[in-house]
Amino acid sequence: MTTKPLLEVEHLRIDLAIGDARFAAVQDVSFTIMRGETLGLVGESGCGKSITALSLIGLLRPPLNLSGGAVRFDGQEIQNLPADEMRKLRGNRIAMIFQEPMTALNPLSTVGRQIAEMFVLHKGKSWAEAERLAIEALVSVRVPAPERRVKDYPHQLSGGMRQRVMIAIALACDPDLLLADEPTTALDVTVQAEILDLIKDLCAARGTAVLMISHDLGLIANMCQRVGVMYAGRIVEERAAEEIFQAPRHPYTNGLIASLPLLGARARHGRQRLKEIAGVVPPVAAFPQGCRFHPRCYAASETCRAVDPVETHLPQGGFVRCHHHV
């Protein structure tokens, strides 16, 4: 069953400009998403996940800019689309949810209006009609008493409610692709699960593909068919979700999984202490020579220090970017 992928990203490069200098914040990132599929992007903060997502819909702001590679959406190259064309895609066919439900909504507008804007913008509805549709949208994201809620301002809602509103906005126009940038990070644990279920259910029902970005491996494992692990502006490993959790190939992936608090059976077996990966993600301007992970890697060798590893495609699909992949 080889259908055309919904989104193809090839050799994406994002530059960060500091003064006259340019640094590649994201380099050589490639992945594909099929229709209805959920791809996870995982990694520590600062490794370039969010800006990768932003670059897909042309929302990078200086000093960042998309400087190389190709983004094909539904067979069409969109990285160089004129602003107008891009805008028509945004929200309509590719929607995005952000991390901070507190600030992502305009504090001075009612949530009803902020949802209604989508219908006015993309469906050419009148405001009155759009407001009615907004109530329906709120119903679909399981907000109680939607008729009342549409008149509320964001500060009157809880974090979970706001994120539901964000989802309602994002899915208002039945997009083909949803970019979800850490949609639950800022929420309480109990609310997290509800929101994730909501996203999962709604996207499944509409056949919407999802690019799920998170630093939370557990969440990714739950949601995604495939997972890409990012480190320092690169995807270091990309495979099907079950495989990657059972047998991580890249030392970084390994480290991430090892640092997960374990629940259930395995925890009882005795690995009580969490393992951490020593050190932090280097800043963009100071990416090291050779493999970018080598300063933190337990398996680093001379080669790692000198030579940048290339992608090694694995027989069962996916790839890993490591000289010493297991």
Next chain:
Amino acid sequence: MLSYLVRRILQTVPIILAVAFLVFVMFSVIPGTFAASLSDDGRAIVDVTVVERMNKEFGLNDPLYVRFGKYVGQLAQFDLGMSFRTRQPVTKVLADRMWPTLQLSFAAMLFAIAIGVPLGFIAAMRSGSFVDTISMVVAVSGLSLPKFWLGLLLMYLFALVLGWLPSFGYGDGSLRYLILPSIALGVAPMALLARTTRAAVLDIMNADFVRTARAKGMSESRVVRWHLTRNALVLILTTVGLQFGTVIGQAVVVEKLFSWPGIGSLLVDSVTLRDIPVVQGAILAIVLFFLFVNTLVDVLCAVIDPRIKYT
């Protein structure tokens, strides 16, 4: 809403009382008397009996607590006393001068808003460009000139050299006479507003909800219209409110320079001549005006910004 308004108005009461007290104390210890001012031009030889009689008539010989009691008693009846100089109720003297000051300060603010806000907007939209640099240099320069000098230069340029506008005075109260003084008065708040607007717009442009708006597929102009303007407005309004205080204070200078018959020039004259009841009344009037404008601004902000609670 109404209770919010009432609460805001009640909050100003202690301020007004404190100003009334402060003003009384300050101008009770001021050296020089009105009677002495009568001869300060060296023209008239003021005789001793007249001076004494005047001081007696104005109650200047009474002990301080008696004068204060009288002052408070009058204030309680909204009476500001009699002007030494005009021998008319201070309220009437002020009423005669209030309108020109209002005209001038509103015109100056209007100028400041009409030029400053768009300038700040443009600068923020083209942040980092040549336009941005130029408009901010203009803004900072506008803040760096003594007002009377600027006024004098304007007067020379537009009245004498170009002959476009009358140089001074109130005339028939028409717009022609209002333009130069309100520009002289409005340049500084204009500069401040341009800077505030630019900063506010820049802040908001980087706000998450603007990113959301873009992600929704909105064009930049829609983003500005639907999401940026109202949010920037709250910040701009607050600045405008506070700037009114400065403007009405600086009106003293501009009114004196342009012979504008407002409260400001009256205040300077009355300080010089030690017409104390008028000085006290004028300062109270200015403070009241400032509080009124700022209460208005607060209410407007509350209308625009639902986060401000009415209760």
Next chain:
Amino acid sequence: MKFGTNLMLGGALFAMVIIAGIFAPWLAHTDPVMAADLMYAEEPPGSAFWFGTDAQGRDIYSRVLYGARISLTVGIVSQLINTVIGVCLGLSAGYWGGWWDDFVNGLTNLMLAVPSLIFALAIMAILNPGLTSLLIALGLTNWSFTCRIARASALSLKSQGYVQAAKVLGYGDLRIMLTQLLPNMLGPIIVIGTLGMGGAVLAEATLSFLGLGIRPPFPSWGSMLSDAREQITTAPWISIFPGLAIFVTVLGLNLLGDGLRDILDPHSRSRRA
């Protein structure tokens, strides 16, 4: 504007004024007060008198140099007074809260409600015109913004862990305020102080115009400019040079303040007013 341009330009202009002030005795050609030679009154700028002479025949170049001392004194001292008042009131109000906070809040609102120029005008009239009076007048009337900022940051800082920790460790209130709170609010306060210095220099000129400025023997820019305003057609140089000096100084201080803000107080762009 590129990052740092403000700071560099503003700093350079302000440094120029400081140098002029400090080295005035060496840079000046004549004594600014005593060297009044009526034989040379109102000479236009030339090789002998670089900026010309004033009505009393004094060298304007020398007077402008010495004037820098007065203006700097006015700017720096009055802002120091303002800052000390504002920080003391705001810090203690934010930290202690309660009735003291209410009181300080009321006082701040009062200061905001009376335009500072009018306040200063009244104080000058009471104290008689002069340098000391001016320092007092300008020093007592412009602390409300500093106070607000200090109060707000004290409020937000006092609930922070390290301050709580210091309390638990038994540090005295004063010690906590000085060692824990103060250093964390210095940035915005320095910025306000810098901008306020420019305001003070302008206020000096304005009060001179209203007849209540600094009086001789000090050659202040404000009084020079104000005294010469009638000669603006006949002998423009008498007003232009002190006017330019004021402009350059205030411009420098404003740019410097903006530049410092970008570094010291990067998150508060919208607090610019």
Next chain:
Amino acid sequence: MLKKLALASAISALALSISGGAEAQTPRVGGTIRFTAPYGSSFANLDIHTSNRAQDEIYAKAIHRSLYNWDSEGNKPVLDLAKSVDISADGLVYTYKLRDDAFFHHGRKLNADDIIWTFTRLMDGAKAYPGARSVRLIKGAVEVEKGQAKTISGLKKIDDSTLAITFTEKAEPGYFFMNAITSIYPADEAVKESFLTKPIGLGPFKFVEYVPGSRIVAERFDKFYKPGKPYADKVVVLIMGEASARDVAFRNKEIDVSILGPAQYMAYKADPELSKGILEVAEVYTRLGGFNLNFKPFTDKRVRQAINHAIDSDLIIKRLSKDKAYRATGYLPLTSPAYDKSMKAFAYDPEKAKKLLAEAGYPDGFEFEWTATANESWGIQIVEAVIPMLEKVGIKAKIKPVEGTVLGEVVRKGDFQAFAWSLSSGPDPQQALKCFHSSTPVSACNYYGFKNAEVDKLLDEAGKADDPAKKIDSLKKVNAIVYDEAPMWFFNYNKAVMAYQPWIKGLQANATELAIQNYEDMWVEASSPAAK
């Protein structure tokens, strides 16, 4: 010799400008006179009895008239509201025959009762009208002021147009009753509340409009008692306190006249066009540095003379005052009837000053504090130029800057070492010199604490003298003694300068205050922007 020449030329210039003002031309009827009130940014109110400031008198001259008026050409007060006056043998009772063609603006004829009512009002003890000082000259006025009487006994109405006034002392009543503070009000109208917003007078123009802080407008009164006058349709008196702004407005032809300061005087003189419209007059103000005769070094006459010798007043007048002043040769000004042309100013002679100081016991000089206001003509700006000159003879002067009102107060209290001021020294020489009588308190006008038996005697003689020539003679002697005693640094007499537009005619060289003009004598040529 040189000085004498300078003086002579000054006086002839004066004469020229006066005759220049009254050129024989056919006056044009119509148009608006756009006058300026330059002393501050407001008028007091519309009740001219309450204010003695020149600022208010400027507008009052359009609306009001007093018993006497100042004759600028004759340089003396003349009868205005009366046709003639008979003086009794003892010189104390004046019987006035009032004009029968003088009408108030509401149409009623002037009546002796109006004058009696006005003078009685001025003596209202509760009100402190500055005009009380003049009316006090009338017998029985003080009793009214003190509340002991309802009517002034010295005022007697003989019939509607005849009024007898009994004075308490021999003095020229013209000097007392020529100013606007004694303007005659209509007895019937002035008691009404509306009078304060719509004043009614006997003047050539009827009140039209008052915009507080901005202007007063008055229009021609057709029943004014001088036939054919006023010429102009309207007078607008614009308040313009700021000299730099006035300069622009004048050059921009928005105003018809402007009072000039030294800097502008020089500029206008140098301008080929503007210099054609300059009116100069030696005003009756003496600019001086007063000494406190109770302050140690100033107790010695030689010290005071030394200071007069140490200051190069001529240089200051020439360079700093830009020749907008006449060198003072004593207290009484050039235009005073008792001015003595033979008097010479103190010569600039630092050596002599040093010698005098040494004789007085101050070979190394001394220090003193000079209280002064910011004023370019007599205040701090002048003192600043004097200080280096005094320094050369060893005297160190320090300026104590104060505001105008404060100066008046400290000087009247004698709370100073030296002060700098401009004092009215005329037009009546007797009143001016009375300030040096030892019985005049410091708080009145003997600010210096001057005491001289000879002066007292001469002043008393002058007060009693019937013969004007003899009176003048005594006053000249007083002036000479005051000069020699030098209780002050005699600086200069003001040269008042008014710039006027070429279309303004009929200005008068008023030596008492140039800004006060009889508007009925002025007219506007067709070239004025406001000629319509």
